[in-house]
Amino acid sequence: MRQLxxxxxxxxAISADPDDIDLRSLHALFYDELGDHQRVAESYEQIVRIVLR
Incomplete structure (x- = not known):
């Protein structure tokens, strides 16, 4: 329940500030905890795009 x-x-929070790298990193960690490696990769790709802007 707490995790949800x-x-x-x-x-x-990400919707309010989609360029926040710390929030995006936490998002990736959540996906990692769930074992969803595809979404982990997608989350880090989003971070790279933000950094390279």
């Missing part, structure tokens, strides 16, 4: 609430808060 944390996930929702994190998603809202």
């Amino acid at each position: 609430r944390a996930w929702k808060c994190l998603s809202k």
Whole structure:
């Protein structure tokens, strides 16, 4: 239950500030905990795109 609430808060925070690299990193860590390696990779690709702008 706590993880779901944390996930929702994190998603809202990313929606409010989509260029926040720290939030995106936490997002990737959540996906890693779930074992969703494809989404981990996608999350880090988004971070790279933000940094390279």
